[in-house]
Amino acid sequence: MNVLKFGGTSVGSVESIKQVIQIIEDASRGTESTEGRNIAVVFSAMGGVTNQLIEIGRMAANGSLDYLDLVRRIEDRHFNVVKAFIPVKEQSKVFANIRGVINELEDLLRGVSLIRELSARTHDLITSFGERLSTLVMSECIRSRGLSARFCDARNLIKTDAQFGQAEVNYPLTNRLIRDYFANSNSIELITGFIGSTEKGETTTLGRGGSDYTASIIGAALDADLIEIWTDVDGMMTADPRKVSNAFNIPTITYAEAMELSHFGAKVIYPPSLQPAFARNIPIRVLNTFNPAHPGTVVSRNADRRQYTITGISSIDDVALVNVQGSGMIGVAGVSAKLFGVLAEHRISVILISQASSEHSICFAIDPRAADRVKTILDEEFAADIASGHVDNITIERDLSIIATVGEGMRKSSGIAGKLFSVLGKNGVNIVAVAQGSSEINISIVIAKTNISKALNALHNVFFQSEARILNVFLVGTGLIGRTLLSQIRSQFEYLRNEKMLKVCVVGISNTKKMLLDPKGIDLDDWRERQLTEGVTTSLPAFVEKIKSYNLPNSVFIDCTSDKDIVQFYDSLLDANVSVVTPNKVANSGSYAEYRRLQRTALNRGVKFLYETNVGAGLPIINTIQGLMTAGDRFIKIEAILSGTLSYIFNTFQSGKKFVDVVREAKEKGYTEPDPREDLSGQDVGRKILILAREAGFALEPTDVTITNLLPQPCLDAPTIDAFFEQLDANNAYFESLLTEAEAKGEKLRYVATFENGKVTIELRSVGADHPFYTLSGADNIISFITERYKDRPLVIKGPGAGAEVTASGVFADMVSIGSYLG
Ligand SMILES: NC(=O)c1ccc[n+]([C@@H]2O[C@H](COP(=O)([O-])OP(=O)(O)OC[C@H]3O[C@@H](n4cnc5c(N)ncnc54)[C@H](O)[C@@H]3O)[C@@H](O)[C@H]2O)c1
Numbered sequence: 088m089n090v091l092k093f094g095g096t097s098v099g100s101v102e103s104i105k106q107v108i109q110i111i112e113d114a115s116r117g118t119e120s121t122e123g124r125n126i127a128v129v130f131s132a133m134g135g136v137t138n139q140l141i142e143i144g145r146m147a148a149n150g151s152l153d154y155l156d157l158v159r160r161i162e163d164r165h166f167n168v169v170k171a172f173i174p175v176k177e178q179s180k181v182f183a184n185i186r187g188v189i190n191e192l193e194d195l196l197r198g199v200s201l202i203r204e205l206s207a208r209t210h211d212l213i214t215s216f217g218e219r220l221s222t223l224v225m226s227e228c229i230r231s232r233g234l235s236a237r238f239c240d241a242r243n244l245i246k247t248d249a250q251f252g253q254a255e256v257n258y259p260l261t262n263r264l265i266r267d268y269f270a271n272s273n274s275i276e277l278i279t280g281f282i283g284s285t286e287k288g289e290t291t292t293l294g295r296g297g298s299d300y301t302a303s304i305i306g307a308a309l310d311a312d313l314i315e316i317w318t319d320v321d322g323m324m325t326a327d328p329r330k331v332s333n334a335f336n337i338p339t340i341t342y343a344e345a346m347e348l349s350h351f352g353a354k355v356i357y358p359p360s361l362q363p364a365f366a367r368n369i370p371i372r373v374l375n376t377f378n379p380a381h382p383g384t385v386v387s388r389n390a391d392r393r394q395y396t397i398t399g400i401s402s403i404d405d406v407a408l409v410n411v412q413g414s415g416m417i418g419v420a421g422v423s424a425k426l427f428g429v430l431a432e433h434r435i436s437v438i439l440i441s442q443a444s445s446e447h448s449i450c451f452a453i454d455p456r457a458a459d460r461v462k463t464i465l466d467e468e469f470a471a472d473i474a475s476g477h478v479d480n481i482t483i484e485r486d487l488s489i490i491a492t493v494g495e496g497m498r499k500s501s502g503i504a505g506k507l508f509s510v511l512g513k514n515g516v517n518i519v520a521v522a523q524g525s526s527e528i529n530i531s532i533v534i535a536k537t538n539i540s541k542a543l544n545a546l547h548n549v550f551f552q553s554e555a556r557i558l559n560v561f562l563v564g565t566g567l568i569g570r571t572l573l574s575q576i577r578s579q580f581e582y583l584r585n586e587k588m589l590k591v592c593v594v595g596i597s598n599t600k601k602m603l604l605d606p607k608g609i610d611l612d613d614w615r616e617r618q619l620t621e622g623v624t625t626s627l628p629a630f631v632e633k634i635k636s637y638n639l640p641n642s643v644f645i646d647c648t649s650d651k652d653i654v655q656f657y658d659s660l661l662d663a664n665v666s667v668v669t670p671n672k673v674a675n676s677g678s679y680a681e682y683r684r685l686q687r688t689a690l691n692r693g694v695k696f697l698y699e700t701n702v703g704a705g706l707p708i709i710n711t712i713q714g715l716m717t718a719g720d721r722f723i724k725i726e727a728i729l730s731g732t733l734s735y736i737f738n739t740f741q742s743g744k745k746f747v748d749v750v751r752e753a754k755e756k757g758y759t760e761p762d763p764r765e766d767l768s769g770q771d772v773g774r775k776i777l778i779l780a781r782e783a784g785f786a787l788e789p790t791d792v793t794i795t796n797l798l799p800q801p802c803l804d805a806p807t808i809d810a811f812f813e814q815l816d817a818n819n820a821y822f823e824s825l826l827t828e829a830e831a832k833g834e835k836l837r838y839v840a841t842f843e844n845g846k847v848t849i850e851l852r853s854v855g856a857d858h859p860f861y862t863l864s865g866a867d868n869i870i871s872f873i874t875e876r877y878k879d880r881p882l883v884i885k886g887p888g889a890g891a892e893v894t895a896s897g898v899f900a901d902m903v904s905i906g907s908y909l910g
């Protein structure tokens with residue numbers, strides 16, 4: 088015996104009813120009797136009708152005749168179903184039946200409008216018409232398909248007390264009536280949901296989840312094999328899909344989990360109404376009328392073994408937190424009895440309670456609409472305690488949300504709370520209060536309402552790890568490095584998702600002209616076109632504001648510019664728990680105080696500030712220094728060639744070639760700074776050696792760096808980059824002389840930066856074949872570290888230190904490491 092229940096959307100329209108009829112036909116065929124004896128089907132009112140009936144009752148009680156029009160509309164909707172499914176020659180009989188029920192409703196409403204009074208009892212009677220009409224029409228439709236079906240008015244089976252609106256079921260009597268009725272059944276039983284009656288025959292309703300309740304009562308009385316709840320979604324999901332786009336179906340769930348999740352807002356079913364079925368251990372399957380092939384969710388005593396430790400995440404988006412605190416509460420019995428006693432008296436429902444073992448304060452969450460009332464009630468109740476100073480003032484905090492992480496798998500399994508708090512911490516979500524019952528099946532946390540979406544997504548991401556973690560990326564600068572990075576992200580996207588469980592979602596892209604932002608992610612196949620067509624005029628402050636207001640989990644800001652103004656935003660981004668990755672050296676080569684401040688902010692906020700490509704592009708230089716420092720090594724000397732551009736120039740510049748042409752080549756190959764003078768003047772190298780010294784633990788200022796400039800003054804003074812190239816050409820003789828001087832000695836030109844004894848020097852040297860820096864080629868950098876542990880022979884890193892691919896891949900690696908860290 089199976090019990091099926093169809094909700095309001097399932098019987099809401101002609102199209103959906105077509106599906107419902109098909110499902111019922113299939114179900115009746117699937118059982119042992121082709122007569123369909125083994126199914127009972129419970130219907131809700133057609134979608135929206137119950138609310139209309141409530142409105143109709145209100146109108147009638149106000150003496151307005153407008154209700155007539157609404158009644159007509161309800162009648163028409165039912166007529167239309169008849170027209171769609173029942174052969175013309177049989178329609179008039181069904182119309183008459185419907186009309187009969189509608190007449191009864193109208194008589195009742197006339198009475199209400201005459202006496203201008205709507206009792207709870209009459210209200211129940213009025214709303215009962217929704218289920219009575221839908222079930223009547225559905226049974227006619229099913230009969231017209233040639234199936235044997237019987238209409239059953241549940242008021243004859245479900246007997247209740249007279250608490251109208253939320254009647255209590257008299258189970259012994261109800262169970263007996265149901266069993267007797269079904270003992271004589273040899274057809275599909277079609278039953279009105281939601282309604283019952285008192286022993287005197289007055290119509291009652293069963294309250295929230297009413298039709299589910301009907302199905303559950305009937306299923307339990309008959310000891311059904313299965314109860315199917317047909318709705319408009321594919322069962323229960325790991326989170327509300329409107330808030331967490333990665334949410335997915337939960338195939339099996341226990342009764343207890345379903346209870347916890349639904350309490351926290353998962354609205355697919357209302358488990359308390361399924362209690363009778365739970366008590367008899369009858370499985371319940373939640374299915375989608377509009378996608379009947381989907382297996383939905385089975386709710387039962389034991390869920391299948393799970394892939395995940397938690398089952399779902401749910402939330403109550405708006406709560407207020409009441410805090411009762413005072414030194415006089417410590418060790419005093421009866422405070423909580425008094426507190427919750429008075430709340431119960433006023434029928435205030437408490438959603439969550441938390442008390443630390445110090446007993447100094449108790450806090451609890453309530454519906455914010457009750458907050459003012461609660462404050463008044465408690466101020467009064469505790470007036471004497473407040474006056475005597477035993478209890479401090481009672482405070483209320485608003486604009487909060489609760490997130491509940493639910494799952495039987497959490498029971499007796501360690502590390503879950505750790506994971507939960509750690510991921511929220513890294514994302515800057517402050518936790519206001521926490522509650523976990525000793526059943527260990529639900530950890531509930533109270534957080535600021537503004538963080539709800541970020542917190543839900545971040546938690547969903549870590550707890551359902553077969554779903555890749557999402558890294559939300561905001562990129563500024565789409566020049567050489569920026570666009571190369573985007574194309575690397577694009578080509579590695581699948582690899583990252585499959586092998587690293589990381590989904591890189593580029594949410595914002597900005598260049599100097601336009602910025603494009605899309606929290607759903609920008610498709611990297613056509614980001615240029617989209618940026619052109621949909622992008623808005625660039626504003627860095629607005630871009631940064633968007634990053635903050637989106638408040639997405641695992642956000643990373645990538646600065647691929649050489650802009651000086653952009654770095655002023657780093658600190659506030661880090662402070663807002665956004666990690667920063669950059670090849671831009673400006674921030675780390677300004678004042679030492681600024682450099683430290685960024686490090687500190689990142690550390691305090693639990694996010695990352697990464698800049699491996701500040702020195703030597705993708706070569707692992709910064710990471711190496713940081714590793715040595717962490718392990719307690721001490722730096723004695725750093726000697727290095729840190730400019731890819733200068734390296735390339737001196738490796739390529741030979742007699743017969745013009746200096747200006749070699750510089751042009753370096754620019755075309757993507758080695759130079761946006762303004763190549765930064766390289767040739769030694770500024771770029773100066774920044775890099777300063778950064779290395781700082782990483783090595785020395786508090787140097789830019790003024791501590793002495794740079795030997797390579798460029799004649801007119802080159803430096805040129806107003807534009809083109810003019811600068813002209814000046815290079817004009818000064819060719821000067822560069823030739825440098826070259827010939829070195830060549831005469833059989834040496835090569837090298838621009839060497841040295842840090843030793845707290846001092847930095849940068850100079851052009853010519854080195855002989857015996858020098859380790861002699862053999863460089865291309866745009867190679869070489870960095871030699873002498874430390875206490877690498878004293879006799881230095882630690883040397885060498886390789887290409889500039890260029891689009893190697894630099895972008897260094898940025899890429901930093902970005903991915905943030906994904907692993909935050910995950
Ligand atoms: N090219 C390399 O080999 C290399 C190696 C290591 C580090 N870097 C660093 O990478 C950064 C980018 O270098 P690149 O070679 O891609 O230079 P690029 O000139 O090709 O790109 C920089 C881009 O940033 C844009 N930009 C500047 N200010 C901006 C702002 N406020 N908003 C939006 N966009 C802005 C510019 O219009 C340009 O398109 C620089 O800081 C550079 O020092 C480059």
Ligand SMILES: N[C@@H](CCO)C(=O)O
Pocket residue numbers: 700701702703704729730731732733758759760766771888889890
């Ligand atoms: N312009 C820089 C890029 C790497 O920071 C160089 O030539 O080394």
Ligand code: NA
Pocket residue numbers: 699700701702703704705706707708709897
């Ligand atoms: Na590097």
